Amino acid sequence: MTENIYDVTVIGGGPAGLFSAFYAGLREMKTKIIDGQDKLGGKVHLYPQKMIWDIGGTEPLPAGQLIEKSIAQGLTFDPEVVLNTIVTNIQKENDEYFTIGTSKGVKHYSRSVIITIGGGGMIKPVKLNIENAHLFENKNLHYAVPDIKRFTDKKILITGGSYSAVDWANDLSPIAREIHIIYRGDDLTAHEADVTRLERNGVKVMTQSEVTGVSGGELMEYVEITNNQTGDITNDAYDELIVNHGYDQENLLFRENNLGLDLENDFFVKAAPTGMTNVPGIFAAGDCIRYTGKVNLIAGAYADAVNAVNNAKTYLDPKADQFAMVSSHNQRLKDKNKKLMY
Template sequence: MTENLELYDVTILGGGPAGMYTAFYSGIRELKTKVIDAQYQLGGTLLYYLDKMVWDVGGIPPITGKQLTEHLIQQVNTFEPTIVLGQEIDDLERRDDGTFVLTSTAGDRHWTRTIIMAIGFGGLRKSVKIEIDGAERYENTNLYYSVHNLEDFRGKRVLISGGGDSAVDWANELEPIAASVTLVHRRDQFKGLERSVSNMKASSVSIRTPYRVEGFHSEDGVSIQQVNICHAESGESEQLHVDAVIVCHGVTYEYGRIREWGLGIGKWNLDVTDKMETAIPGIFAVGDFVHYGSKVMLIAGAFNDAVLALNSAKLYIEPNAEKMARISSENTRFNELNRQLGVVDDDE
């Protein structure tokens, strides 16, 4: 059935930072590239943090998740890869000639020589809902599980439930613009980055620990006006007046039928070699999806994974190829693009 399919050198599953940079680097290495993502827009996890400031990408000053996503999309389009959105891949077939056919849940098929998996913690991401009866009725008004626009909270009394990175980061982001920010956490210790926690404690954020959110109260049945919190040790409770509630209790991820491919996926991620190789020859993996001895869980680390995986894919396809691409100032493809931009190297 593959006779009517177009064969690609590299097919990348996932359109987050790791997947997009892999596709960009694949263009540098002159490989025919396709990106497939289950979401309907590129960005991956960054789409959940569009207003969050990102500080730790080398050479880039503090930038919002939205801006970083826009830059990555512009970069990935440099070599015009084929981009397919809204398709969840669940089936893998290896043909006799060593190529792969990937099939989506809707039946769409994709033919490729190699696969690079950049699926994070799974294609299906769901926020962990707060366990309060009837809470779902407020999800269309002032109960949030993610923040897409900081301006929605300007001048409001905001309560955040949670103690991880997301809870701490949103407390810091909202503190300058909200009327007040209260963070409620069932433990005295936080799981956020140390500097972020220190910044929060030094700010006007009201930190209530060890407390848990126990109930919501509404006068109109549509939105939350008061939140009941309970001390985790004494059981003492009190009510806080609020305009918005943000729940940051984590997310759940699912890999679906990808677990059946024989990759050996663990509970959260996949062990790979230092060349980003998986247990299946021709399939490589990058980003949050993978684990290896010196793995760096930062966007910068995902970019490094991308380069390693793509170089491995290149050598898998062309064993006599160069082990890596030249630096941009020596790369003929970039010289061509520079001329299109009207920039000419003095050495030319």
């Protein structure tokens, strides 16, 4: 049993979780990451082509590249990684460790826990609820824009009227051959200036319309569009279909809240800037944490992670240093530094 108890378990594999895992390894803590998705990276996978500018000391880079670097850094000290597993509850068994329950029925054991599940927990895109749509997912029917270059000289249909849908239409207009955007309401709900840009960029807008069918062979070839006012149905050829109908949020961990964590709006953990919650041994970092002065940036998530790990370390060992030695002189990185330098 003892070998299955980790010093710290990080719940969530986004930027805050990955940096927590790195820093916990730096502090010589036996670390595990549990994430509900099938890959590490968190919600950044929803916008891999968006440029990130606000991380100190780093030139702007696409979010997809940032998350690749974050994953590599998070795995530096070989933490145990458990994917496709949603944490449903945490219970304090005794003074020694917590039991972490999951949707798969498998239990994990940890002396401390850092919650880094982001704002709202698991976020899943609302799927296109029509027959055969699933056949074209990960081909040319998308719920996020994976690689902007693939849309070069393509005829694209975007369904959705929110800021994100309109933003993608404007961003893709310089490289696409043709872009149509449809929305089932009367008016697009994005910012007025962005809607005006659609016209300047030559994007055709169809309101009171929705996708009612898709068809094709290996790839989607035709999209059936129904005008909800007139009842007219068209069946047009498109190279790519981007669906932006919002996201479903799921947070089973906070729904049960066995430990009585102090929450805000059932989705966020009230905590100190140190990452300490009202439950000793439970810490939080990133977008899921709320405190006065909280910075809701990826850069802020990194600071949260450092604070959470440092306080988890001293929770486990009150004699431990409050802070880790800086990386340039840290003995844990000595061999790695030599390899990089020479």
